[in-house]
Amino acid sequence: MADDLPPPYTALTRHPMMPRTSHDEAARFNFLTHFNRYLSGTIGAGNKLAYDKRVLPAFQAEHGRDPEHRYEVRDAMNRDPWHRMWSALKRNSMEMRQHTGRQAVLRQLDELDAMAAQFNEHSGMLELDPAVEQPPYQTAVDIHCQPGGYHSEERAGDVTVGANYDVGLFATTGGALGGLNDGGGQAVVEWIRKERPDWRPRRILDIGCTVGHNAVPIAQAFPDAEVIAIDTAAASLRYGAARAAGLGVRNIRFVQASGEDLSRWADGHFDWVQTTMFLHELSAQSMPKILAEANRVLAPGGLILHIEQPQYTDEMPLFEQFMRDWDAFNNNEPFWSAMHGQDLKQVMAEAGFPREAQFVAGVRAVVDPAIFPPAPDGGEEDYGRAAIWNAYGAWKPLEKAAAA
Amino acid sequence: MSEQLDWVALSGRRAKGKRPEFFDEPALDRLYSVVFALAAEVSALRERQDTVERLLDARGTLRREDIEAYEPDRAAGAERGLATRAYIARIMRGFQQEVEAMAADDPPIMDVVEQLSRG
Numbered sequence: 001m002a003d004d005l006p007p008p009y010t011a012l013t014r015h016p017m018m019p020r021t022s023h024d025e026a027a028r029f030n031f032l033t034h035f036n037r038y039l040s041g042t043i044g045a046g047n048k049l050a051y052d053k054r055v056l057p058a059f060q061a062e063h064g065r066d067p068e069h070r071y072e073v074r075d076a077m078n079r080d081p082w083h084r085m086w087s088a089l090k091r092n093s094m095e096m097r098q099h100t101g102r103q104a105v106l107r108q109l110d111e112l113d114a115m116a117a118q119f120n121e122h123s124g125m126l127e128l129d130p131a132v133e134q135p136p137y138q139t140a141v142d143i144h145c146q147p148g149g150y151h152s153e154e155r156a157g158d159v160t161v162g163a164n165y166d167v168g169l170f171a172t173t174g175g176a177l178g179g180l181n182d183g184g185g186q187a188v189v190e191w192i193r194k195e196r197p198d199w200r201p202r203r204i205l206d207i208g209c210t211v212g213h214n215a216v217p218i219a220q221a222f223p224d225a226e227v228i229a230i231d232t233a234a235a236s237l238r239y240g241a242a243r244a245a246g247l248g249v250r251n252i253r254f255v256q257a258s259g260e261d262l263s264r265w266a267d268g269h270f271d272w273v274q275t276t277m278f279l280h281e282l283s284a285q286s287m288p289k290i291l292a293e294a295n296r297v298l299a300p301g302g303l304i305l306h307i308e309q310p311q312y313t314d315e316m317p318l319f320e321q322f323m324r325d326w327d328a329f330n331n332n333e334p335f336w337s338a339m340h341g342q343d344l345k346q347v348m349a350e351a352g353f354p355r356e357a358q359f360v361a362g363v364r365a366v367v368d369p370a371i372f373p374p375a376p377d378g379g380e381e382d383y384g385r386a387a388i389w390n391a392y393g394a395w396k397p398l399e400k401a402a403a404a
Numbered sequence: 405m406s407e408q409l410d411w412v413a414l415s416g417r418r419a420k421g422k423r424p425e426f427f428d429e430p431a432l433d434r435l436y437s438v439v440f441a442l443a444a445e446v447s448a449l450r451e452r453q454d455t456v457e458r459l460l461d462a463r464g465t466l467r468r469e470d471i472e473a474y475e476p477d478r479a480a481g482a483e484r485g486l487a488t489r490a491y492i493a494r495i496m497r498g499f500q501q502e503v504e505a506m507a508a509d510d511p512p513i514m515d516v517v518e519q520l521s522r523g
Contacts, residue, residue, distance in 0.1 A: 010475040023451075023472050023474060024452060028444050030447070030484075031444045031447035031448065031488060032444065035440075038492050043503050046499070046502065046503040049503060085499070088426035088433065091423075092436055092437055098419065107411040110408075145421070148419075329424065332421045
């Protein structure tokens with residue numbers, strides 16, 4: 001019966017930059033890990049029951065029709081007492097995760113900042129550019145309720161937000177991302193090794209890398225490649241570069257830059273452009289710009305790959321779309337809903353990736369099965385949080401680039 | 405480094421962005437935050453007690469740094485995980501049984517009373 005128990009927090013790999021948790025901080029994360037699984041698993045089914053048994057019938061009685069959009073489902077469900085309680089539980093769980101992480105990080109910030117500064121000074125893997133502005137889609141709200149978002153500082157040059165992100169991902173995802181929270185990046189590596197076993201990319205760009213937990217496994221898998229990991233947020237990059245250095249990775253550089261302006265790199269510079277759980281953090285204006293820039297810097301024959309939760313389609317029931325939208329309205333993910341509602345293939349096509357060159361593949365977190373149980377799926381899926389993703393990608397055509 | 409940060413005060417900083425009001429009565433929103441923070445603390449206390457017992461079992465004595473350094477092995481981790489799961493099941497019973505009740509659609513108890521009272 002205990003096969004699907006999440007591992008204890010102490011099973012996480014303590015890389016040098018990982019904030020040290022006290023006994024009780026780890027225990028709080030253990031509670032939250034179990035609690036999150038309980039909310040999505042054991043009592044998550046209450047939302048569908050409430051919808052089927054009373055919310056949908058009441059809507060039909062009032063309007064004489066079924067809901068036609070996930071927002072109509074949301075308006076109706078937000079009046080339902082069960083969904084309100086469940087949402088309050090889930091929101092509190094997120095806030096407690098942030099509070100626990102920040103207590104751990106801030107009480108040892110002097111040590112963390114000093115260690116990061118030392119790693120970054122010696123590795124040469126961090127390149128900051130204070131001229132890079134924080135885009136409005138990163139500053140409008142603090143994304144996923146992380147105080148300070150990815151970019152803010154408690155004091156000049158600190159690593160608080162990056163360290164807090166790393167220290168608490170385990171609890172947010174119910175322990176499903178593996179010992180280094182890198183199950184997403186590992187999933188990408190596993191996919192590419194099956195898809196093109198002999199492919200040897202030389203230059204790889206990861207856009208929106210935050211702390212690099214998904215870019216580092218790619219650098220480790222392709223040690224002869226040069227990986228550039230960019231983000232607009234210096235506070236995350238400082239931690240990410242030091243984290244990578246602490247893990248002994250040398251072929252990655254963390255560069256402060258916006259995906260909207262990749263002008264420092266020539267056309268066709270990269271063999272592979274990667275984003276992981278990034279597109280939903282953007283805006284309707286910036287996403288096409290970033291995809292067009294990604295297309296420009298990608299070499300003919302190169303790979304673009306975006307890891308995301310599945311897009312909403314007409315085939316996806318409105319109730320599921322509504323549940324997947326929960327984070328957009330309750331966990332500060334303001335572009336989540338609109339992004340997932342877009343026809344990503346069309347957006348990619350308009351950015352220059354022909355439809356016939358595109359593909360969609362399913363990937364799931366790759367973790368050490370000796371320590372980490374399989375991520376819950378199927379009936380227990382944690383809408384929008386499950387470590388099961390779609391990879392939206394394209395191999396850039398050779399002939400089209402030659403003609404251009 | 406610069407002057408010492410007030411990590412207790414700073415750690416509770418809110419995330420920018422308007423917080424949803426889940427209940428009509430704001431006090432209920434506040435109460436949820438308190439109750440579940442306490443639930444996490446009780447869970448942490450239980451885990452700490454388990455650590456103390458395991459260390460005493462193994463060594464017959466105790467140092468505080470041993471508690472901080474303790475990492476359960478696979479078997480102990482699973483036992484503690486199961487205990488946490490059972491603890492959450494106890495404090496969340498009301499929610500879990502409401503889900504069961506939604507699925508069951510029991511008639512009002514008065515219907516049953518009347519039915520069984522008929523001669």
